[in-house]
Every structure is written in structure tokens, then in C-alpha cells.
Amino acid sequence: xxxxxxxxxxxxxxxxxxxxxxxxxxxxxxxxxxxxxxxxxxxxxxxxxxxxxxxxxxxxxxxxxxxxxxxxxxxxxxxxxxxxxxxxxxxxxxxxxxxxxxxxxxxxxxxxxxxxxxxxxxxxxxxxxxxxxxxxxxxxxxxxxxxxxxxxxxxxxxxxxxxxxxxxxxxxxxxxxxxxxxxxxxxxxxxxxxxxxxxxxxxxxxxxxxxxxxxxxxxxxxxxxxxxxxxxxxxxxxxxxxxxxxxxxxxxxxxxxxxxxxxxxxxxxxxxxxxxxxxxxxxxxxxxxxxxxxxxxxxxxxxxxxxxxxxxxxxxxxxxxxxxxxxxxxxxxxxxxxxxxxxxxxxxxxxxxxxxxxxxxxxxxxxxxxxx
Amino acid sequence: xxxxxxxxxxxxxxxxxxxxxxxxxxxxxxxxxxxxxxxxxxxxxxxxxxxxxxxxxxxxxxxxxxxxxxxxxxxxxxxxxxxxxxxxxxxxxxxxxxxxxxxxxxxxxxxxxxxxxxxxxxxxxxxxxxxxxxxxxxxxxxxxxxxxxxxxxxxxxxxxxxxxxxxxxxxxxxxxxxxxxxxxxxxxxxxxxxxxxxxxxxxxxxxxxxxxxxxxxxxxxxxxxxxxxxxxxxxxxxxxxxxxxxxxxxxxxxxxxxxxxxxxxxxxxxxxxxxxxxxxxxxxxxxxxxxxxxxxxxxxxxxxxxxxxxxxxxxxxxxxxxxxxxxxxxxxxxxxxxxxxxxxxxxxxxxxxxxxxxxxxx
Amino acid sequence: xxxxxxxxxxxxxxxxxxxxxxxxxxxxxxxxxxxxxxxxxxxxxxxxxxxxxxxxxxxxxxxxxxxxxxxxxxxxxxxxxxxxxxxxxxxxxxxxxxxxxxxxxxxxxxxxxxxxxxxxxxxxxxxxxxxxxxxxxxxxxxxxxxxxxxx
Numbered sequence: 001x002x003x004x005x006x007x008x009x010x011x012x013x014x015x016x017x018x019x020x021x022x023x024x025x026x027x028x029x030x031x032x033x034x035x036x037x038x039x040x041x042x043x044x045x046x047x048x049x050x051x052x053x054x055x056x057x058x059x060x061x062x063x064x065x066x067x068x069x070x071x072x073x074x075x076x077x078x079x080x081x082x083x084x085x086x087x088x089x090x091x092x093x094x095x096x097x098x099x100x101x102x103x104x105x106x107x108x109x110x111x112x113x114x115x116x117x118x119x120x121x122x123x124x125x126x127x128x129x130x131x132x133x134x135x136x137x138x139x140x141x142x143x144x145x146x147x148x149x150x151x152x153x154x155x156x157x158x159x160x161x162x163x164x165x166x167x168x169x170x171x172x173x174x175x176x177x178x179x180x181x182x183x184x185x186x187x188x189x190x191x192x193x194x195x196x197x198x199x200x201x202x203x204x205x206x207x208x209x210x211x212x213x214x215x216x217x218x219x220x221x222x223x224x225x226x227x228x229x230x231x232x233x234x235x236x237x238x239x240x241x242x243x244x245x246x247x248x249x250x251x252x253x254x255x256x257x258x259x260x261x262x263x264x265x266x267x268x269x270x271x272x273x274x275x276x277x278x279x280x281x282x283x284x285x286x287x288x289x290x291x292x293x294x295x296x297x298x299x300x301x302x303x304x305x306x307x308x309x310x311x312x313x314x315x316x317x318x319x320x321x322x323x324x325x326x327x328x329x330x331x332x333x334x335x336x337x338x339x340x341x342x343x344x345x346x347x348x349x350x351x352x353x354x355x356x357x358x359x360x361x362x363x364x365x366x367x368x369x370x371x372x
Numbered sequence: 373x374x375x376x377x378x379x380x381x382x383x384x385x386x387x388x389x390x391x392x393x394x395x396x397x398x399x400x401x402x403x404x405x406x407x408x409x410x411x412x413x414x415x416x417x418x419x420x421x422x423x424x425x426x427x428x429x430x431x432x433x434x435x436x437x438x439x440x441x442x443x444x445x446x447x448x449x450x451x452x453x454x455x456x457x458x459x460x461x462x463x464x465x466x467x468x469x470x471x472x473x474x475x476x477x478x479x480x481x482x483x484x485x486x487x488x489x490x491x492x493x494x495x496x497x498x499x500x501x502x503x504x505x506x507x508x509x510x511x512x513x514x515x516x517x518x519x520x521x522x523x524x525x526x527x528x529x530x531x532x533x534x535x536x537x538x539x540x541x542x543x544x545x546x547x548x549x550x551x552x553x554x555x556x557x558x559x560x561x562x563x564x565x566x567x568x569x570x571x572x573x574x575x576x577x578x579x580x581x582x583x584x585x586x587x588x589x590x591x592x593x594x595x596x597x598x599x600x601x602x603x604x605x606x607x608x609x610x611x612x613x614x615x616x617x618x619x620x621x622x623x624x625x626x627x628x629x630x631x632x633x634x635x636x637x638x639x640x641x642x643x644x645x646x647x648x649x650x651x652x653x654x655x656x657x658x659x660x661x662x663x664x665x666x667x668x669x670x671x672x673x674x675x676x677x678x679x680x681x682x683x684x685x686x687x688x689x690x691x692x693x694x695x696x697x698x699x700x701x702x703x704x705x706x707x708x709x710x711x712x713x714x715x716x717x718x719x720x721x722x723x724x725x726x727x728x729x730x731x732x733x734x
Numbered sequence: 735x736x737x738x739x740x741x742x743x744x745x746x747x748x749x750x751x752x753x754x755x756x757x758x759x760x761x762x763x764x765x766x767x768x769x770x771x772x773x774x775x776x777x778x779x780x781x782x783x784x785x786x787x788x789x790x791x792x793x794x795x796x797x798x799x800x801x802x803x804x805x806x807x808x809x810x811x812x813x814x815x816x817x818x819x820x821x822x823x824x825x826x827x828x829x830x831x832x833x834x835x836x837x838x839x840x841x842x843x844x845x846x847x848x849x850x851x852x853x854x855x856x857x858x859x860x861x862x863x864x865x866x867x868x869x870x871x872x873x874x875x876x877x878x879x880x881x882x883x884x885x
Contacts, residue, residue, distance in 0.1 A: 016531045023613055038535065038702060048863030055848075056871050129605055129612070129699025135435035195696070201606055202698045218786050218808055221837030232808065234786075239811060306758060306804060306815075308788070319791050319804070330872075334789035334804075342840035353535070354701045357615050371863060 013041055020049050024127045024357045027367030031344075031356075038352045043345040051371040058331040063089050063298040064163055066331070070318075071157035073335065074369035076116040079108045080311040082161040084318045087242055088307035089163040092300045092322070099244075100288040101165045103281050106244035107178065108148075108160060109309075110274040114185070115144040116312035117267050117274075120364045124264065125196050127361040128205055133196055140188055147177050163298060165291035178282050182275055189271060197268065206261040210347045210359035213258055220346065221339035224314025225266040226363050230258035236310040248280045260355075263362040299326050313337050313364055337369040380676075381497025408500045412486055416638050423637040425451045426684075427691055434695040458633075461626035466529050469623065473527035478624065478631035480520030485638040487513045492645045493568050495655045495676035506567035507559055510646060511552045514601065517639070518544040521603075521610060521620050524632070528623035536619025539702050540610030543600060546709040547607075550597035553717040557590040557724045558583065558650050561733065571654035578653035582734045586724040591651045593713055593720070595689060598643035600705065602636060605694035609702055644686035648679060652686075655679040740814070743782065748772045759804075761815045769818045770829045776805065776814070777834055783809040787831075790841035792849040794873045795819075799826045799851055820851060830856040848872040 019030035028049035034042035054069050061069070070081035083105055090097060118141040125133025145155040151171040152160040160167055196202050212222070217230040227234045235252040237245045253269035255262040300322035308317040314336030321330040340363045347363075348356040387407070392400045425440070425448065432439030440447030465474065488510050490500040503509050518541055525537020559565055561583050562573045573579075580587045600607040611619040621632045648654060655675035659667045700708070727733050737760050741753045744762055751772060752763040764772050776784045784805035791802045803816040820826035830853040832839040842853045843862040850870035853859060861868070869876050 014531065022617060024615065038539075051863040053871060125698065129608065130697060131431075131605075132435050132695050135437060139436060196698070199696075199698060201700055201704075204704055205698060205701060216836075219836045221787055221835070234808075303757070304802075304815075306789070315788065317789050317804070319789060319802070321793055330791070330793040332789065332791040332793075338840060338844075339837050342837055346836075352701060352703070353615050354609075354612070354699070 011036060020046075024360065025367075026123065026365060029341075029365065029367050029370070033353070033356070035353070038354075040348050040351055040353060040356050043348055043356065045341055045344060047341070047367070047371055049371065050368055052368075054372045055331055055333065058328060060327060062326050063300065063328070064294075066328075067161060067163070068159055070333070071159060072368060073333065073372055074311060074313060074316070074337065074366050075156055076119060076366055077112050077312040077316070078156060078158050079105075079112040079160060080309050080316060082158065083109060083243065084307055084309040084311075084316055086161045086163045087309065088305050088318050088320055089298065089300065091307060092303070092305045092320070093163075093294075093298070095164055095292050095294070097165050097292055098288045098290070099286045101290055102244040103247075103285045104166060104170055104290070105161060106248070107278055107281050107285075108158070109243070110277045111144050111147065111178070112158075113312045114271055114274050115141050116364075117271050118144075120267060120312075121192060121196075124361045127357050128202060130196060130199075130202070133192075136188075136191065136195065140185055143181050143184065147174065147181060150174065150177065162291075164294040165289070169290045170285075175282055175285070178278060182279060182282075185275065189268075189275075192268065197264070203261065205354070205358055206264060206362070207259060209260045209355050210351060210362070211257070211259045212343065212347050214256070216343070216346060217258070220343035222314070222343045222363075223339065224310070224312070224336050224364075225253070225270060226263050226340055227314060228253055229255045229262035229266045231256035234315060236308045236315055240308060242307075242309060244281060245277075248277050250277050260358050260362040267364075297326050299324060300328070308334070311336060313366065313369065314340065333372055335369045335372060337363075337365050337367075338372075341365055341370055379496045380494075384497050408490065412489055412500065416486060416489065416634070419641060420634040420637045421451045421455060423641060423687070424454075424633075426687070427637070430688060430691045431695050434692070455630065458630040459627055463626045463628060464623075466623050468529045470527035470529070473523045474623075475628075477520045477524035477527060478628045478635075480523065481517055481635040482631045482638075484513055484517040484520065485635050485642065488642045489638065489645075491567055492642070493571055493649060493654055494679055495674070498676065499568060502566065502568050505565045507555050507565045507570070507650070510567075510642070511548070511555065514551075514639070514642065515544070515548050517635070524624070525620040528620070530623050532616040532618075533620050533622050536610045536612065536616045536622070539612075540603060540620060542702070543603070543607065543609060543705055546706055547597045547600040547713075550593055550709060550713045550717055551601055553714070553721060554590040554594040554597065555646070555650055557586060557717070557721050560721065560724050561587070561728055567649055567654075570650055571656065574653040574656055577659070577734055578651065578656065580651045583724065583727070584733065586720045586727060587651065589716065589720050590724070591647065593717055594647055594651070595643075595686065597709075597713060598647065599690050599693055600709070602639040602643055602690075604636070604640065604690060606697035606699050607705060608694075608699060609705060612699060640687060640690060641683065644683045644690065645679075647686045648682040652682045654682075740782070740812075744772070744776075747775050757815075759813045759815045761817060763817045763819075766818050766820065766828055769816075770831065770834070773803070773816065773831050773834050776816070780809075782814075783807045784814055785809070785835075787835035787837050787841075788813075790838055790845065792845035792851055792872070794823070794849060796823075796874075798823055799849060801828060801845065801851065803831070826851045827854055828852070829854050832856050 013034050013036050016033045016035055017030060018033055019025040020028040030046040032044040032046060033040055054073060057069060058066050067082040067085045070085050071078040074081055118137045122134040122137030148158060149155050151174050152158050212230050214231045217227050217232045223234045231254060233252060233254060238252045250273045253266045253273060255266050302322055302324040305320045306317060308315055316336055317334030319332040320328045323329040348359045391403050395403060429439045440450035443450040443453050491503060491506045491509055493499040521540045522537045525533040558579050561579060562570045564570060580591050603610045621629055624632060655678050657670040657673060657678050659670060737755055740760055744751050744753055748768050750765050750768055754761040776782045784807045786806045786808050788804040788806050793800045799820045801818055805814045805816060820828055828851055830842060832842055842856055845851050846859060847862040847864055848870060849872050
């Protein structure tokens, strides 16, 4: 007897818009997902919802005005964004800033990195459904923002670095408060591991998820902690040291597993390294001026200048084409989030929606950094 | 009329007598139904609101915050204010929604919770319906709730809702097994499905103590499966805020959303009440062996208080899970049930049967 | 590989390429029809191994457009700037490098979006930030009377 062929049940791919208003896209990123059931087949990022044309605006601004705008891009690593522009202008003009400026800039960068990673940790936990992490991370981040506030009056967009130095000297309490913070956070950081890292559900959710090999990471230009988790040694602080990084010794947090857990652990390791960098510098800030006398109108000599720093998200670069006038002819920001986002499809293809959220969270995307 | 807070059966009996002396038997029944309905309705509303408040305070405790503090003393009126806000909200309905099912879904979910609450023995004599098959009734009626969730997800005409509903369906139907089997483990020991009978059987000691190893295993399985049944974290995949915005109730607003919201908390109460009734001795006071003095002091506290103390203990436990653990993934949640909890449960039933047959329990 | 060796190596690969030394990084100007060949050689030859495309920039000049590729070798840790120019400014077309460095896929879309340079062979040449009817804002002759006020 011949069996009748049962009617095949056709499954169909369907499209889901994740964002631009979605809790885990952290802003206004929109992902067009092609799903089959829960499984992600295609991720198409649609960006530009907060594209503010900063590169175009910079073409009509003078050089000292530019750092004010860069703060608004990756607002979580605002100081690194300022620093890169200042370094680029200083290098182009051949200005050597005093050591005091270098030390303070580096301390600020590392504090900023800590604050950024703390926020990332909050949000990573929240994306995985552990809402309590959010308050633990923000509690500690607040302490850093208070230090910022005391010295430069701002908490998020600092405007502390200017071409040729710093806006003001540090507050007299600065060193003491940084010490207090380090003592405090040394006790609190193990708490992060107790709450989230050691949790069996968290490990199940992240281990082996979204594995991205080293070749792919380099090919997609994924930098920062996300790149280093796959074994791509891309720490600009190590390879092209700037500011006070030549004076300190620190380990580049590397991992070769390349999964979500590795990306998570690299950032936790980086927090420890940042604390050690600050500790090495904070008591040795040399005396001296915090500004170099600059001309009233800054004009860069004709030419092309490229400068990179390590922001909290990765390799942040600025490329200036100058025609000798007081504003740049063309200015381009190489933002780490932009390149990291381009790898999202390759990373999350074939995983489930819940994994996509975990992977996206482990890339630590900041949307204004991508949209510029 | 002798009324004692220690024994409600005299109160209920006197109400019954009073009604039947004035009304016909049918009228008495109708009147009693109405009273029961109103009492349960009030209880659900008040207790649901209180649980929302408790959840916010417990969550604040875990998150090193204060929680609501502004409305009323210690923010006690906050949830009432929130509820009034929800009542006044506009009811938005998606244009392409299946209107009938869309409106039906929240009612199914909330009615199921009313039905389940009606068999819970709060204290001696304080139980609306005392079925012979109480345990069976609760497990079967709570399983109906999933229909409401599935309908909500389907009729909203939203892909997030649908994914949430499908997840919820797979999850609740799976965990239904563990809830049922872990209760059966105790039923083997109690020898009855009647909830009041189960409580009475624990006069000599709570089942979690009398049944020792298998009862403790069954208790933990029940709490885990019960958490999953109520769609609470770490099993809140149906809502999964960071993945599906709000899952099956994404498209609901105002009072319809409030129904889902309230049902979630009342379900939490039902799970805790079942755990209390079946494992922790229901409204029985805490007695320790032959310590007469201690036992006497414990007896001073009315049974209804004992019931709620135990319920809040279990509720706190479940809230603790939610505010500590990350969310599981759908395949992990099903693996946990089918590969771990179910085999443990089946083995546990055999163990319990052996223990009961050989009389190895206390 | 020292800058001189790099210079000689590139000259031997592609005689039409112009190598400029003495700036911040070694710069190579390559005609557009040789871009893909040189890019592939630079990436795949183990002696150069420029496998990491840091940054891809487009710029509008008066009569042509330039695209600037900042390359880094993760093996040798040196940086090279590769440049190419379009023939026409009105309808600029360049070959894509997105199959050589995958990160270029997004960067080329960005350049297309803001400057209107079309990349031949790109798998997904859509606009990235702006809507389809928008002009190309980074071109120097872009006017937007509503949003940009000339001082």
C-alpha cells in the first residue's frame, strides 16, 4: 500500500521591525529582522534616526569649536572624543602639551572608560532580564560622574580638553576623591561578578553564543573590547600610545574565545586595568601649566591628519583634511560603533532572538556614535 | 452569634442559617454565590494591588532603593493611584485586531484566577468551595489561563505578541506537568485530593517535614514550575521586555492591561497559596514536637495569619528569583523542564510511593 | 617592512601607483581601475598583510572626488594610506572593496549616502542615514537653505 504523502507544512520567514523604539536597541537603532520562528535569518540595521550631520557642521566650525560637538557623539566616552580631536590638532600644529595635561587627560579617559563600562554592565544585565544589575552599576557610575562634576562642572558632556591643554586645572579635591572612588570600587567590582558573572543562567545565555573568529573580527573592523574578545590585539593605547599611556604599564585584556561571555569578561578585565592605570598616575601628576599658549585663530597647515584613540567602544579616529583655513576642509570620524554594528548580521545569523539581544548588548552600541 | 477568628466555620454557618431562614433554598444558594463572588472580587482587587506594592518594595530592597515613597506614607497609596490612572487611560485597539478575541482574552485570564482562588483554604472554614478534587481543580483551571494568553497574542495582530504567546504556550503547557506531578507526590502521602483534607492531614506536621527528602524535592520543583507557570522572571519569556517589548500584552492598554497585570500577581498568590497549603501546612501553626509551651504560644496567632505569613514567605522567595536571575532562553526553559524537572519528578513520585508504603515518613 | 621596501614593493606591483613618503603615513595614490588589484595584493600578500581597514573617507574636491583608505597591518603593525580619485565629479563611480574588507560594506554605503559616490559591485548599495530623495550633503555645492545658515 502506498502511503499518501502528507501535505508539507510550509514554514515562512517573516519580517519584524526591532526598533527604532525598542527597549534593547538602546536608542533609536532599527533592526529589520528576518525570522523563522525564533531563529534570526537576517539582520538589516537601519540607522540614521539621529544622524545630526556632525561632519558637515565641523566644516563650518573653527578648530577649537569642534570638541564641543564630538562630546555629543559617543556621549558615554565623551572625554576620549574630545581628546582625539585635541590630539589631532596639537599634532598637526606641532604643539607639545605639558606632562600635567597628559596625565590628567589619561586619568579622565580611564575614569570615563570605567563609567562607560559600568553603564554597559547595567544594560547587559538588563537585556538578559536581570534588572537588578542596572541599579548596582548606576550606583557606582554616579560616583565617577560626581568627580567629573566637581572638576569640570559637567557630568556627561565634559568639554574638558581643548586644543592645547585643558579648560581648567583639576579641583583640589580631585585626587582625594579619585582615591576614595578606587578604594570603594575595588570592593564593589567583585560584587558584579557575584551577581551576574557567576550566575549559571547568565553563563548559559552567553557561553558559546555569537562566536566570531579572529579573521572575521579583523575583516569587519570590530575593535575595542568586542574585537579583543576574539583575540584581535587592537588596543590603540598599547600600539600607538598617546597622552600618558607610554608612562604606565598595563595589560591589554585579550581573550580568544570570541563569544558573548568573552566580550563580557574582557570588559570586566578592562575595568580592573583602568583602575590600575589611574592608580599609577593619580599620585604622580606633575606640577605645571594646564594650557599651552595658542594663537587666537587656530589654522592647521595644509595637509591630512589622522589620529586615533581607544574609546570605551574601540578604535576611535579622526581624519582632518585641512586647506590651511580656520576650519577643516573635510573632517571624518571613524567611530567604533559603526564598524561594530556592521558585524552584527554576521554574528547573530542563525541564533535566536534572545541571543541577538545578548550579542547586541555585548557589542555595546551607542547610537549617536554610529549615526554621528 | 459566636464568632472566632480561629475558626470561621461558625461564621459561615451562621450566615447560611440566617439566609436560609429568610429565603428559599434556591435563593439562599444564589445569595451565597453573590456574597462569595463579591468577597473574592474584593480580595483579588485589594490583594492584587497590595502585591504590586509589595513587589515594588521587595524589588527596591534588592536594588538598594527605597521604592515608592511619595504617595501616602511609605508610598502605600501609590499602587491605588496607578490603578486609577490605568482605569482612566484610553483603550487603544489595533485596527486589524480580531476584535472579539482581543476583548475576550483579558477576561479569560482574570476569570481563571477568580476560579482558582475560590478553592484555596485561607483558614478553617474560610474556603469558598471545598471540592473533593481540589488539587486537580486548581491545576486544571490554571491551565485554562494559557488560552487567554494565546488569544491575546494571536488577536493583537502583532508579531511580538504572537512570539510571546507562542513562547508562553510552549512554556506553560510544559510546566503544567511538573506542577501537577509535584502536587501528586504530596497527594500520595495525604491520600486525598481535597484541599481542606490535605491541610487537616498536616495537623501532625507539615508535609515538607513529614515527607522529608521527596517532599523537599517536590517543594522546590513546585516553586520553580510555579514561577514558570506565572510567567515570572527568570521565566518571563512571554513578556521578555528586552526582547519582545511586552510580549503578549504589547497591544493592550488601560483596564485591559490592568487585567493582565493583576492576573499575574494573583497567579503569584495562587502558586504561593498552593505551596503553602500542600507543603507548608496551610493555615496550621508552626508546632515543634512536644514543646507544649512553644506550641501554645504559636497557637495564639490566628490560622489566617499563619496562612498569610507562609504565603508571603513563598512570594518573597519567588520575587527574590525574579530580581536576581537573568532570563532563560526558550530552548533552555524547555530543556530544564523536559530533561531535568520531569525525570526528577517521576523518580520522586516513585520514591514517595516507596516511602509511604514502607512507612518511612514521620 | 621599512617604508622604502614598501615603496619598492608597491611600485613593482603597480607602476601606475604614486607613492608619497614623508607625511604622517606612507601614501599611495592609485588609479581607480587598479584599485581592486592593489588592494587585494596589499591585503593578501603576507609581506604587507594590510588586513584591517581602519577608516574609509570620501572627500569632495573641486573637479573630482577622492576616497581615502586607511589600512593597518595587524601582523606588521604599520599603517598605509591608499587613495584613489574618481574621474567625474557629477556621477562618480568607483570599484568596491567590500569583498576584500567586509567592513567597507558599511563605510561605502556611508560615502554613497553623503557624497554620492557609487561603488561598483557593492552588494547592497542603498542609502544609509538619509532618505532617498535627499541630496548629498557632504558635497561642497550642497545647499540647504532651511537647515544651513551661511554666516
